[in-house]
Amino acid sequence: MIPRGGISAPAHMRSIVAKTKFRPLHDRVVVKRVEAEEKSKGGIIIPDTAEEKPQQGEVVAVGPRGRDENGKLVPIDLKAGDRVLFGKWSGTEVKLDGEELLIT
Numbered sequence: 395m396i397p398r399g400g401i402s403a404p405a406h407m408r409s410i411v412a413k414t415k416f417r418p419l420h421d422r423v424v425v426k427r428v429e430a431e432e433k434s435k436g437g438i439i440i441p442d443t444a445e446e447k448p449q450q451g452e453v454v455a456v457g458p459r460g461r462d463e464n465g466k467l468v469p470i471d472l473k474a475g476d477r478v479l480f481g482k483w484s485g486t487e488v489k490l491d492g493e494e495l496l497i498t
Contacts, residue, residue, distance in 0.1 A: 416455055416490060417457065417458075418456070418457040418497060419457055420457050420459075421457055421461075422457045422498065423453055423457065423478075424453070424455040424456075424495050425452065425453055425454065425478060425480065425485070425495065425496045425497075425498060426493065426494075426495055426496075427447060427450075427451045427496065428448055428450050428452055428477070449479060449480060450479050450480070451477070451478060451496065452475065452476070452478075453472050453473065453474055453477075453478060454474060454495060455474060456470050456473060456474065457470065480498055484496075484498055485497055486498075
């Protein structure tokens with residue numbers, strides 16, 4: 395948007411939101427955590443302070459492929475949209491475009 399004087403606003407003042415395409419390297423997988431249920435199976439409501447981070451998520455992006463001990467390329471059996479389980483302390487947490495993701 396250009397102000398009335400014909401001069402454009404400085405880059406740091408523009409509010410342009412762009413979705414970044416993100417592809418991990420090698421055999422890495424990017425996962426978005428799936429929010430846990432607020433109620434247990436028995437019907438007990440769990441407060442936010444007592445909840446742990448969920449250990450399941452949806453695959454957002456998958457690296458091209460991995461390599462075995464001999465250097466041969468090995469395809470990855472995951473694709474974007476798959477639901478996966480992961481370890482409590484696994485991966486690296488990153489924030490990309492305001493979204494919290496996990497790279498494993």
